[in-house]
Amino acid sequence: MKNILLAAALIGTAATSAFAAPEKYMLDASHSQVVFTYNHLGYxxxxxxxxxxxxxxxxxxxxxxxxxxxxxxxxxxxxxGWQARFDHFMSGDFFDASDDEMVTFTSTGIEVTGEKTAKITGDLTLNGVTKSVVLDATLNQSGEHPMAKKPWAGFDATTTLVRSEYNLGQFAPYVSDEVQVHISIEAMKAE
Known part of the structure; x- marks a missing residue:
C-alpha cells in the first residue's frame, strides 16, 4: 500500500512539475514594436x-x-519616417549595415519586482557590440485571446541605451547619446 501511495505521489509531483514548466510563446509580429526616441539638438x-x-x-x-x-x-x-534619415543611419556614420545584420536580445535573468512587473537582464547585440541591459517589464495581460481563441500574453518594457557604447555616437552630445526605448509585444502560445 505504501508503494502505491508513493507512486501516486511521484506521478502527481511529476504532473505538477510538467504543468508548471515554461511554455513556448511566439511573438505576434503584427502587434510587436520597439520604439526609440532621442533628443535632436534640443529642438x-x-x-x-x-x-x-x-x-x-x-x-x-x-x-x-x-x-x-x-x-x-x-x-x-x-x-x-524619412528615407534620408534611414539612409544616413545605414551609412558608415552609424550602422554601415549589411542586408543580414541583426539586432538581438537574449535574456540572462529575470528578477520579479511585483505582481506584474520584473527586471529582465539580457545581452543586447547592436552594431556588432554585445552589452548587458536591463528592461523594466510589465505583464499587461495573459489569457485566452478573444478572437484567436488560444493563450496569449502582452508585455511592455522600457530601457535607456547609450548609443556611443555601441559605436553609434556620431554627433553626440548635440544629438543625445541616450536613447529611450519602449517595447510593446504580444505573443501567442506555440502549437
Whole structure:
C-alpha cells in the first residue's frame, strides 16, 4: 500500500512539475514594436521604430523568474519616417549595415519586482557590440485571446541605451547619446 501511495505521489509531483514548466510563446509580429526616441539638438524628440520582428518567450506563469525571451530583428527593418534619415543611419556614420545584420536580445535573468512587473537582464547585440541591459517589464495581460481563441500574453518594457557604447555616437552630445526605448509585444502560445 505504501508503494502505491508513493507512486501516486511521484506521478502527481511529476504532473505538477510538467504543468508548471515554461511554455513556448511566439511573438505576434503584427502587434510587436520597439520604439526609440532621442533628443535632436534640443529642438525636438525624434522617433524611430522596429516592427514585424521575430522572437520567442518561454513563459512560466507560476514562476515568472523561470521565464526567458529571445528576440531578433534585421537592422534594415528600422522605420524612421524619412528615407534620408534611414539612409544616413545605414551609412558608415552609424550602422554601415549589411542586408543580414541583426539586432538581438537574449535574456540572462529575470528578477520579479511585483505582481506584474520584473527586471529582465539580457545581452543586447547592436552594431556588432554585445552589452548587458536591463528592461523594466510589465505583464499587461495573459489569457485566452478573444478572437484567436488560444493563450496569449502582452508585455511592455522600457530601457535607456547609450548609443556611443555601441559605436553609434556620431554627433553626440548635440544629438543625445541616450536613447529611450519602449517595447510593446504580444505573443501567442506555440502549437
Amino acid at each position: 525636438s524628440t525624434t522617433t524611430g521604430m522596429f516592427s514585424g520582428f521575430e522572437g520567442e518567450i518561454m513563459f512560466d506563469q507560476e514562476d515568472p523568474a523561470n521565464s526567458s525571451v529571445t528576440v531578433s530583428m534585421p537592422v534594415k527593418s528600422m522605420l524612421t
